[in-house]
Amino acid sequence: MKRREFLALLGGAALAAPRAASAQTPGRIYHLGALNPTLPMTDTSPSGMIVIKALAERGYTLGQNLTLDARGAMGDVAKIPSLLGDLKARDVDAIIVIGYRAALAAKSTGIPTVGAFGLGDPVETRLIDSLAHPGGNITGISDVAATLTTKRLSLLKEMSPKLRKVAMLWNKDDLGMTLRYEASAKVAQAIGITVQPLGVREPDDFNEAFTVMNGDLPDAILMVSDSLTTLNRKRVFEFAAAKKLPAIYEYDFLVRDGGLMSYGPDLTESFERAAALVGRIFKGAKPADLPFEQPTRYVRAQSEDGQGHRFGNSANPACARRRSDRMKRREFLALLGGAGVTASSPARAQPAGRVRRIGFMGNSTETLEANLVGPFRKALRDLGYVEGRDIAIEYRWAEGDYERFPALVAELIAARVDVIVTAGTPAAFAVKNATNSIPCVMVAVGDPVGTGLVASLARPGGNLTGLTSIAPDLEGKRLALLREMIPTLSHFAVLWNPANPFHVSAINGVQAAAKALQMKMLLLGVRTSEELDGAFAAMVAERPGALVVLADRVFLHGRDRIMGFAGQQRLPGVYAYRELVEAGGLMSYGPNYAEMHASAATYVDKIFKGAKPADLPIEQPIKFELVINLRAAKVLGIEVSPTLLATADELME
Numbered sequence: 001m002k003r004r005e006f007l008a009l010l011g012g013a014a015l016a017a018p019r020a021a022s023a024q025t026p027g028r029i030y031h032l033g034a035l036n037p038t039l040p041m042t043d044t045s046p047s048g049m050i051v052i053k054a055l056a057e058r059g060y061t062l063g064q065n066l067t068l069d070a071r072g073a074m075g076d077v078a079k080i081p082s083l084l085g086d087l088k089a090r091d092v093d094a095i096i097v098i099g100y101r102a103a104l105a106a107k108s109t110g111i112p113t114v115g116a117f118g119l120g121d122p123v124e125t126r127l128i129d130s131l132a133h134p135g136g137n138i139t140g141i142s143d144v145a146a147t148l149t150t151k152r153l154s155l156l157k158e159m160s161p162k163l164r165k166v167a168m169l170w171n172k173d174d175l176g177m178t179l180r181y182e183a184s185a186k187v188a189q190a191i192g193i194t195v196q197p198l199g200v201r202e203p204d205d206f207n208e209a210f211t212v213m214n215g216d217l218p219d220a221i222l223m224v225s226d227s228l229t230t231l232n233r234k235r236v237f238e239f240a241a242a243k244k245l246p247a248i249y250e251y252d253f254l255v256r257d258g259g260l261m262s263y264g265p266d267l268t269e270s271f272e273r274a275a276a277l278v279g280r281i282f283k284g285a286k287p288a289d290l291p292f293e294q295p296t297r298y299v300r301a302q303s304e305d306g307q308g309h310r311f312g313n314s315a316n317p318a319c320a321r322r323r324s325d326r327m328k329r330r331e332f333l334a335l336l337g338g339a340g341v342t343a344s345s346p347a348r349a350q351p352a353g354r355v356r357r358i359g360f361m362g363n364s365t366e367t368l369e370a371n372l373v374g375p376f377r378k379a380l381r382d383l384g385y386v387e388g389r390d391i392a393i394e395y396r397w398a399e400g401d402y403e404r405f406p407a408l409v410a411e412l413i414a415a416r417v418d419v420i421v422t423a424g425t426p427a428a429f430a431v432k433n434a435t436n437s438i439p440c441v442m443v444a445v446g447d448p449v450g451t452g453l454v455a456s457l458a459r460p461g462g463n464l465t466g467l468t469s470i471a472p473d474l475e476g477k478r479l480a481l482l483r484e485m486i487p488t489l490s491h492f493a494v495l496w497n498p499a500n501p502f503h504v505s506a507i508n509g510v511q512a513a514a515k516a517l518q519m520k521m522l523l524l525g526v527r528t529s530e531e532l533d534g535a536f537a538a539m540v541a542e543r544p545g546a547l548v549v550l551a552d553r554v555f556l557h558g559r560d561r562i563m564g565f566a567g568q569q570r571l572p573g574v575y576a577y578r579e580l581v582e583a584g585g586l587m588s589y590g591p592n593y594a595e596m597h598a599s600a601a602t603y604v605d606k607i608f609k610g611a612k613p614a615d616l617p618i619e620q621p622i623k624f625e626l627v628i629n630l631r632a633a634k635v636l637g638i639e640v641s642p643t644l645l646a647t648a649d650e651l652m653e
Contacts, residue, residue, distance in 0.1 A: 027065060028065065029065055029066070029067060030060055030065060030066050030067070030093050030094075030282050031066075031067050031069065031090065031091060031092045031093050032055075032066065032067065032068050032069070032092060032093065032094055032095070032096065032278060033068075033069045033070075033071070033087035033090070033092035033094070033095040033096070033111070034048070034051075034068060034069070034070040034071065034095065034096045034097075035070075035071050035072075035073075035080065035083055035084060035087065035095060035096070035097045035098070035102050035106070036070075036071070036072045036073070036097075036098045036099075036102070037072075037073045037075065037077055037080065037098065037099050037101060037102060037226075037227035038072055038073065038074065038075055038227055038230070038231065039072040039074065040070035040071050040072035041070050041072070041096065041098070042068065042070045043062055043068055043070075045070075047116070047267070047271050048068070048070065050268055050271040050272060050275070051096065051271050051272075051274065051275045051278075052066075052068070052275075054271070054272045054275030054276060054279075055275050055278065055279060058275075058276070058279040059279075060279065060282060069087060069090055069092060071083040071084075071086065071087060073102075073227070075227055075228075075231045077101050077227065080101060080102055080105045081105050084102075084105050084106055084109050084111075085109075087109075087111070088109050088111055092111060093112070093281070093282060094111065094112040094113070094114065094278050094281045094282065095109075095111050095112070095113045095114070096113075096114050096115075096116055096274055096275075096278060097113055097114070097115055097116070097140075098115070098116050098117060098118050099118040099119070099174075099176075099226060099227060100118065100119050100120055100125060100127070100174055100175065100176025100177065100226070101174060101176075101226075101227070102115075103115045103119050103122070103127055103138055103140070104125075104127065104175075106137070106138065107127060107136060107137065107138055109137075110137050111137060112137055112281045112286070112287050113137055113138045113139075113140070113287065114138075114139055114140045114274045114277045114278050114281070114287070115127075115138060115139075115140030115141060115142075115274070116140060116141060116267075116270050116271050116274040117141055117143055117265065117267060117270045117271075117274075118143065118176075118225065118226065119140060119141070119142055119143070119176060120142070120143070120176035120177065120179055120180045121142065121176075121179060121180075121183075122134070122138070122140075122142055122292060124179050125175050125176050125179060128292065130354070130355050131291055131292040131294075131355055131392060132291045132292075132355040132388060132389050132390070132392075133288065133289065133291070133355075134287055134288055134289075134290065134291070134292060135288050136287065136288055137287050137288070138287055139277055139287040139288075139290040139291070139292055140274060140277065140292060140293070141265075141270045141273055141274060141292070141293050141294070141295065142292050142293070142294055143250075143264065143265045143270070143294075143295055148250075148263060148264060148298070149183070149184040149187040149188065149222075149411065150187055150191070150404070150407040150408065150410070150411050151263050151298075152222060152248045152263050153166065153187075153188060153191070153193060153222075153407075154404075154407075155248055155261060155263055155300070156219075156220040156222070156246055156248055159220070159246035159260075159261075160219050160220055160246050162219065163193065163219045163220055164192075164193065164194060164219055165193065165194040165195075165196055165218045165219050165220075166188060166193055166194075166195060166196065166218055166219060166220045166221065166222050167195075167196040167198055167209075167213055167218040167220070167221045167222070168181055168184060168185060168188075168195055168196065168197060168198060168221075168222050168223075168224065169198045169200065169209060169221065169222070169223045169224065169229060169236065170198075170199055170200070170223075170224035170226075170229065171199070171200060171201065171224070171226045171228045171229060172199035172200065172201050173201045173228075174226050174228070176226075177224050177225075177226045177229075178199075180224050181197070181199075181224050183414045184222070184224070185197065186410065186413075186414050187407065187410045187411055187414055190406065190407065190409075190410030190413075190434075191406060191407040191410060196212070196213070196216065196218045198212060198213070200228065200229070200232075201228075202228070203228075203231075203232055206232050206235050206236070210235075210239050213239070213243070214243075217243065217245075218245065219245070219246075220245055220246045220247065220248070221236065221240055221245055221246075221247035221248070222247070222248055223236055223247065223248075223249050223250070223254075224250065225249060225250045225251060225254070230254070233249075233254060233257065233258075233259070234257075234258070237257075237258045237259055240260070246260055246261075247259065247260050247261075248260070248261050248262060248263065249261070249262040249264075250262060250263075250264040251264050251265075251267060252264070252267075252299050252301035253267070255301040255302065255303060256301075258303075259303075260302070260303055261300070261301060261302040261303070262299070262300070262301045262302075263298065263299070263300045263301075264298065264299065265295035265297070265298060265299070266295065266297035266298065266299045269295065269296065269297045270295060273293055277290055277293075291388045291389070294392075354390075355389070355390065355391065355392055356385075356390065356391045356392075356418045356419075356608055357391070357392050357393075357394060357415065357416060357417040357418050358391055358392070358393045358394065358417060358418065358419055358420075358421060358604060359393075359394045359396065359412035359415065359417035359419065359420040359421065359438075360373070360376070360393055360394065360395050360396070360420075360421050360422070361396045361397075361398070361405070361408050361409065361412065361420060361421070361422040361427055361430075361431075362395065362396070362397045362398065362422075362423070363397075363398050363400065363402075363422075363423060363424055363427060363553030363554075363556065363557065364397065364398070364399065364400055364553055364556055364557035365397050365399055365557070366395060366397055368556065368557060368559075368579075369397075371579070371594055372423070372593060372594055372597045373395075373597070374594075375594045375595065375597050375598040376421070376597040376598060376600055376601055377393070378598065379597075379598040379599070379600075379601030379602070380601045380604065380605075382601075383601060383602070383605045385605075394411075394412060394415050394417055396408040396411055396412060398427070398553075399557065400528070400529045400553065400554050400557030400558060401528060401529075402426045402427075402430075402499055402527070402528070402554070403528075405426060405427055405430035406430055406433070406434065408430075409430050409431055409434040409435070410434065412438075413434065413435060413438065417438065418438070418439075418607075418608070419438065419439045419440070419441060419604055419607055419608070420438055420439070420440045420441070421440075421441045421443065421600055421604065422440065422441075422442065422443070423442070423443040423444050423445075423553065423593075423597075424443075424444060424445060424446075424500070424552070424553050425445050425446045425448075425451055425453070425500055425501050425502045426499060426500055426501070426553075427442075427553075428440065428442045428445050428448070428453055428464060428466075429451075429453065429501065431464070432453060432462070432463075432464060435463065436462060436463055437463060438463060439463050439464075439465075439607045439612075439613045440463055440464045440465075440466070440613065441465060441466045441600050441603040441604055441607070441613075442464055442465070442466030442467065442468075442618075443466055443467050443593075443596050443597055443600045444467065444468070444469040444551070444591070444593055444596055445466065445467075445468050445469065445502070446468070446469065446470055446500070446501070446502020446503070446505075446506065446551075447468070447470050447502050447505060448460070448464075448468055448618060450502075450505055451501040451502055451505075452501075454618065457617060457618045457620070458617050459614065459615065459617070460613060460614055460616070460617070460618055461614045462613065462614055463613050463614070464613055465603060465613040465614075465616040465617075465618055466600060466603060466618060466619075467596045467599055467600065467603075467618065467619045467620075467621075468618055468619070468620055468621075469551060469590065469591050469593075469596070469621060470502075470620070474509070474590075474624075475506055475509040475510045475513060475548075475550070476509055476510075476512065476513035476516070477589060477624075478548060478574045478576075478589050478590075479492075479510065479513040479514065479517065479519070479548060479574070480513070480517070481574055481587065481589055481626065481644070482546055482548065482572075482573075482574040482587075483517055483519070484641065484643070484644060485572065485574075485586070485587065485633075485638060485640065485641075485644060486545065486546060486572060486638065488545075489519065489545050489546050490518075490519055490520060490545065491519065491520040491521075491522070491542075491543075491544045491545050491546075492514075492519060492520075492521060492522070492544050492545060492546040492547065492548055493521075493522040493523075493524055493535075493538075493539050493542070493544040493546075493547050493548070494507070494510055494521060494522065494523050494524060494547075494548045494549075494550065495524050495526055495535060495547065495548070495549045495550065495555060495562070496510075496523065496524070496525060496526070496550045496552070497525065497526060497527055497550070497552040497554055497555075498525040498527060499527045500552050503550055503552065506550055507523065510548065510550075522538070522539070522542050522544050524538055524539070526554060526555075527554070528554060529554060529557060529558045529561070532558055532561055532562065532565075536565050539565075539569065539571070540569070544571075545572075546571065546572050546573055546574075547566060547571050547572070547573035547574075548573060548574055548575075549562065549573060549574075549575045549576060549580065550576055551576030551577065551590065552576075555575075555576075555577075555580070556577050556579060556580075559577070559579055559580045559583045559585075560583055562580065562583075562585075563580060563583040563584040563585055564584075566584070566585065567584055567635075570635075570636055572586045572632075572633075572636050572638060573585055573586055573587075574586065574587050574588065574589060575587070575588040575590075576588065576589075576590045577590065577593065578590070578593075578625070578627045578650075581627050581628075581629045581632075581652060582652070584629070584632060585629060585632060586628070586629055586632045586633060586636065586638070587626065587627060587628045587629065588625075588626075588627045589624060589625070589626050589627075590624055590625065591621035591623070591624055591625070592621075592623065592625055596621070599619065603616060625649040625650065626644075626647055626648045626649050626650075627648065627649065627650045627651075627652065628640060628644065628645075628648045628650070628651055628652065629652045630651055630652060630653050631652065631653060
């Protein structure tokens with residue numbers, strides 16, 4: 001990609017477009033300004049075309065009732081104030097800006113301003129009062145880097161498994177980027193990665209940064225993007241190539257220009273949503289009342305050969321491929337509710353202007369836990385909380401890998417959440433080990449007293465409270481149901497997780513029940529999804545007559561694989577989660593986990609109203625549900641007894 005073409009992606013390859021007033025229809029003409037630290041974002045630039053198209057869909061057509069005045073600082077940020085003065089003199093109705101520097105300068109003009117990307121945390125930098133109620137003349141899209149650092153570091157570890165030290169390159173004169181660096185550095189340090197700080201202020205400083213790295217070579221490079229680092233990107237590409245260092249960037253256009261890989265917000269979506277905010281301003285909305293939005297689509301890009309610039313990769317845009325680490329905006333809002341969407345109902349739960357941040361740390365993925373997130377969010381709405389006005393939910397997903405919990409907790413701490421909600425004993429321990437000040441609401445933990453999470457159920461002490469899924473002889477009850485379903489059963493396998501502290505004691509319950517029923521047991525410890533294949537091989541060799549799967553989110557995450565294996569082997573089983581029955585399993589017995597997540601919202605509400613977790617008793621389930629899959633029973637040739645049919649809370653046909 002040529003330098004001019006690259007800068008066009010950030011702002012425009014052409015010069016500023018004329019107003020073309022003669023082509024406009026009678027009526028009001030809306031004047032839009034655009035300011036980019038590099039080249040101007042004109043109607044012929046990639047970003048400009050996205051904005052113009054999105055505005056046309058809202059009834060604002062360039063050359064008819066819309067004009068565009070684009071300005072670019074050409075990399076000289078000292079020009080930004082005068083360029084803004086020029087736009088103000090032209091009496092623009094709104095401005096789209098890129099980057100913290102441009103947004104900060106626009107703040108003093110009073111012109112309604114929309115930040116498209118590169119603003120970092122606008123609250124931390126004091127650009128605005130709060131995400132829900134910005135309170136000034138600026139709104140837009142916030143792409144806080146700290147929330148993405150763990151993903152970027154994990155990608156670097158895929159390239160360099162022995163990653164121990166990462167060089168972070170950022171512009172020290174840009175407050176927004178400095179705060180992004182600091183938050184990212186905290187996350188890296190929390191997961192045991194040493195940070196080599198390389199702050200720069202001008203192009204000559206890059207030589208000093210390269211000298212430092214030559215003397216103390218890092219394992220990888222992470223570059224925080226602003227106009228300075230972006231304009232000097234080729235030098236970073238070439239240094240990384242010469243030293244054979246993996247490097248990751250924040251935006252996919254840097255990969256198209258020769259970088260190795262990137263992970264960050266989808267800029268197409270960012271500009272589309274920026275245009276939508278401009279459209280609302282044109283209709284009379286004030287930026288002070290338009291909540292700041294956060295990206296809902298993220299893109300992973302990597303050079304076609306996996307090596308990037310260092311092995312002669314061209315700058316052809318086709319050489320960067322975008323991975324599937326993204327969600328369509330419609331799907332995201334349907335699942336999470338959209339932190340930037342305003343609601344019509346009046347706030348009842350808390351004072352206006354105070355947005356509480358809830359960290360939700362899931363064990364699996366957003367898709368696999370949608371049935372749990374939904375009830376939690378609905379319960380919050382029923383309590384009077386409106387997402388985007390009263391609360392913002394920060395989601396983190398372990399994707400079935402418990403080793404990710406410390407890093408995910410570190411991200412949530414860096415995001416300054418007011419409370420953390422999570423499920424399962426391992427996740428709860430990760431929070432307990434990371435902070436004793438941020439309240440944590442646990443859902444479906446095992447034995448919180450026996451495992452040492454809390455002092456007692458009645459008075460937990462510390463910063464953890466919530467709901468436990470344990471009950472006396474629960475594992476024995478499941479095994480008894482399995483024997484009732486299959487009276488001749490004498491040999492069964494158990495999937496359990498040795499990394500789950502509760503399972504160590506839960507296995508004792510299974511062993512006691514098996515001894516009482518005179519059944520042989522095959523214990524199969526599985527710590528990660530990758531270890532499932534070994535368990536499957538052991539079952540093929542031992543040929544048990546049934547399968548018992550304990551409550552653990554590794555198994556919930558891997559339910560399709562487990563049920564696929566059970567189906568192939570015609571292996572009946574009893575499970576802790578109904579989701580495994582929905583995936584084809586025979587039956588489940590346990591508490592209603594969706595209802596438990598809804599109840600977690602009540603704890604969050606109490607904490608927001610001043611209650612301390614130490615004084616909130618931990619609840620135990622009062623009802624357990626038996627779910628039987630009649631279709632699976634038929635396939636397995638099992639005739640379900642009348643007693644079980646009458647006892648079941650739900651029969652799936």
